[in-house]
Amino acid sequence: MATKTHSLFDPAIVRRALVDSVLKLGPRQQIRNPVMFTVYVGSLLSTSLFVQSLLGTGEASPGFILAISAWLWFTVLFANFAEAMAEGRGKAQADALRRNRHDVSAKRLCHWPCKLDEEPSLHAMAERGEIRVVPAPDLRAHDVVIVAAGDYIPADGEIIEGVASVDESAITGESAPVIRESGGDRSGVTGGTRVLSDWLVIRVTANPGETFLDRMIAMVEGAKRQKTPNEIALDILLAGMTIIFLLVCVTLLPYSLFSVEAAGRGTPVTVTVLVALLVCLIPTTIGGLLSAIGIAGMDRMIQANVITMSGRAVEAAGDVDVLLLDKTGTITLGNRQAVEFIPADGTTPAALADASQLASLADETPEGRSIVVLAKTKYGLRERDVHRLHAHFIPFSAQTRISGVNIDGQQIRKGAADAIQDYVAQYGGRFSETLAQKVEEISRQGGTPLVVAEKAKPLGVIHLKDIVKGGTRERFAQLRQMGIQTVMITGDNPLTAAAIAAEAGVDDFLAQATPEAKLTLIRKYQAGGHLVAMTGDGTNDSPALAQADVAVAMNTGTQAAKEAGNMVDLDSNPTKLIEIVEIGKQLLITRGALTTFSLANDVSKYFAIIPAAFAGTYPVLGKLNVMGLATPASAILSAVIFNALVIVALIPLALKGVKYRPIGAAALLRKHLLVFGLGGLVAPFIGIKLVDLMVVALHLA
Amino acid sequence: MSLVLAIGVTFFGLSAGIAVLLEHLLVETRMSAIYLIGSIVATLLLVYLTAALLKPEWFA
């Protein structure tokens, strides 16, 4: 993204967050968070108690009530600040994106379809009245526009005619231009990007306000952020805990009145102290940081150049236990390479290499290049100049599925075994037994056999091999430890697929995959209770993308694929799926860890506040003051201050997330329990004591 | 339905309890006003939190 450079604690973001944390004090914003709203109400109550004490009828000294209420307000503000910080980076990004939204005008075609020239002159067309220039916001879905070199694309759409290079850096941050063309899987264009050369006819697919850029801005800004299902479930638990602690504090008042009467001394506990106790006990740490954690999770996706359409998808990513991975580009390098020439009977390897090289000279596919390279490295055959050969090259066609060259009366052809078999048969030839065996053998090893023939005579087989990416095996083993199955999707035949699957170490594979087969496979896994993630780019991926729980569409893909998925990877990198799963897990872990920490914290607060609250009635409860806090007032104030400060202290953790390590669930739990459970139990004892020392030193209470 | 009924009864019982408490407090204590306000605030908070627990979608 254009503004990827913002660090987590950019001074500009901090400044903006400070202002925002005050702006967020409105009750309408606060009421969304049950825990913090309780603190908010407590702050209001204690503030009014302070006002009352100023009038001379207070329940405690104005200084004490003021200190308590001030720190209660800080607690609210710190939580606001955390949320504002999490939103900050997104907001900065949204601003940058908005700057990219130019006031462009669109050239709408009045009639479509119509005949266009090879090099259409927009000027002439406008004069003929074939084009109407309208402001971009007036465009609606299904309008057809023409965009020439240098123009901004006015809206999201599908290319229906033309090929052009497009600068998409405004969206992806990638400065190299990309080719976009009609038909196929690279026909989607995004509003706000710029055509650099040639021209495009685009059918608009999004109404104003619903474009990718709009959604992206809304998403990074968190403007329409809805709570995710797990967040809601956690909110329920936190609300339940808050009710329990509210009951604890409210009932303490009659208990205290009874105790004062029974003991015959002391004064009942004050409302200020009860409010302080309540705020310390309710899970403010997680309550204050919960929304920040969620926003930061989406933000981490953005940093990974993945646009998520909802927070729900980020959460689901952590749950994914089946990954459908396309073989090509994810598991293997995008292209197959020639590794061996196997001549047929009566042909020498060198002759086969020579024929293969000739047939591949004009073949610019990576496979074709690799044949030429192999012929050179293995048999020292230099590359010949195509033009000087007076050869006629036969390009690959979908009908015959063969390509080749006509040279000096020779007709050399290469192609898949069955296609060449048909070709040879035309001239009355056939494959020998051994050749057929070789073909079969290569398939079984996961390779692709490419047969070369000259009319009726098969010359031999070229072994094209899928090269499995380095480190793939280790990566999949790691995924298995995370509890995630990998399934390879490929169009290859089952034999080839099985060999590559074994080499790459995937758990399962789907060979000869059709869109229907993919959809069925996803449904099958889901019926078994699995959550499935996949990537896709083509229009025919759309049904599967729509069905998958986490569906990452490649940005290079079609508009339909992007609509069907719930995430878009701007880098169009299929291995991103693994990173996405990790970010999802990290989000959930951070939530769980801080909840544990928050609840474990409470133990120490009882030890701080209970002896202090009943110091007058039952001085012997002072024995529970294990921290040796100076005075009742300092003890209560210290607990409140610690409670507020711990929110600030944990903001970096909430924003960065707890690190995820693929070490298995049990080990992960043990580690986090030790750090956040035990740590949460012990840390506040030390923290409150330190704050108490400072409070006393500064004469605050 | 039974749940709603159960909750209804809880609130009835609770408000009755709080009313009794209030009356007692108002008679017995000097700082009656503070306790009165405190009790009202606590009751409203309880209603809000119960809503947040049972109908989180209202606050989503």
Next chain:
Amino acid sequence: MNALAIVQIVLYLAVLVALVKPLGWYMARVYEGKPFGLDWALGWLERLIYRAGGIDPAREMSWKTYTLAMLAFNLLGLLAVYGLQRVQHLLPLNPQGLLAVPPDLAFNTAVSFASNTNWQSYGGETTLSYLTQMLGLTVQNFLSAATGMAVLVALVRGFVRRSSQTVGNFWYDLTRSTIYILLPLSLVGALLLVSQGVVQTFREYQTVTLIEPTHDAGGAVVTDQTIALGPAASQVIIKQLGTNGGGFFNVNSSHPLENPTPLSNFLELLAILLIPAALCYTFGKMVGDTRQGWAVLAAMLVVFLPLAAFCYWSEQAGNPALADLGIDQEAGDRQPGGNMEGKEVRFGIAQSALWASATTAAANGSVNSMHDSYTPLGGLVPMWLMQLGEVIFGGVGSGLYGMLVFAVIAVFVAGLMVGRTPEYLGKKIEAFEMKMAALVILIPPLVVLGGTAVAVAGDWGTASITNPGPHGFSQVLYAFSSAGNNNGSAFGGLGANTVFYNISLGLAMLAARYWLAIPVLAMAGSLARKKATPASAGTLPTHTPLFVVVLVGVVILVGALTFVPALALGPIVEHLLLAG
């Protein structure tokens, strides 16, 4: 801790744990409808009941239907017991000619027995006729226990079933719990108790001449004593087995005719925890992984053992104030030492402390010693065990379903920490489950803390308190902890037979029973509808020691955090005052 005490506690636990697997296996067969032997002998009875009630046991119920059936059945039971008490003077089997029970007490008693609490505001031998005891209380002892087991089985089915709209048939579960589990166990147990001298008779109370005449409070000479009798053994065994706890006699199992010998004491003590412990295995068996059941049982034992030991230690250590006066409280050949006030000599401190812990860990509530007389810390143990929500063994069925709700919460927090949205036994824990779980953990504190607050706020409650200072507060807190967790044991001391306490404790018992059962059944329904997520390396394992630690942590944290302030003002401050 002396050796004899250790032997007693270890022996008890060894026998208990040894019985878990066979009984648990048997109960799983009963609920899964698989043959288990006794169905051949008693099948006719089961079929007869279905025919008489016009029940089709194969008809599956949705959780709502199941809940309605459960509530309607319990309401009928409640009304029957209430009615019986109100007209007992007109009915047979009332040799003492006892009068109709007053409405508030009858309400309290009816709720108490319907809700499996068995709080005794009444005094059995002076209030209730034989007919009321047998037809009202003993029948409810069976049925309230069976209700708890039925609700548990529905919840377990929720975990087991996939994409199912139903959770079983309430009448089927209720009938089978009663006639295949509770009835046979009671029959055997009652005979064993009778062999020890527990009475079982319809004869009127006997008057005997005292060997040594004594004086009453007014100074008049007393030469004879009326000994209360009745069909006790049959009721005593089920009150122990069904975690009911309502004694035939007022002083419950410290009464020599209700619990005469150390052996009868051992049997009754065993009966308290037997079914709740064995149900853990049943649960594991039914979900297809007995390790899950053992893990839950382990969590219960991990909480129970230290607390029982602490209770014993505190009682054996005696009163710190007396120790300061130089009084010998050591156990020796000539004295049991420690704090023997309120304890029976034939049981001693170890059996009393163990019983006090077991009866409050389980939602039983029967007593063989007076908890009011315990040292402050010794008395804190039973009180706190109840406040943990009666999930450490707990009531038959209800204890385990309560514990499973805590497991759901533990899984929710711990599950997040392994980077997955949480799941338990393959079922995703989502907003609805959390809502129900939150209600379940919320209601006991609401009832206990709220009830205590109302009681100590005015004369209506404080007038019944018989001890000054913090101990008086403990009495009220104990009463509401007991009623608000369906335990039913009494601290003693609190004069609870007043209109205020009868009504408020009655409401507390109702709330604690049904407002927990309803969300639990709702959760069962929601779980049953879900698909099951297959376990993988990324799934939080819930049968490991680590999970046991998490579960115990959640139970303790919620229990401790909620009641610490109240306990601080009661037993803790009392102890600190005593210790000086």
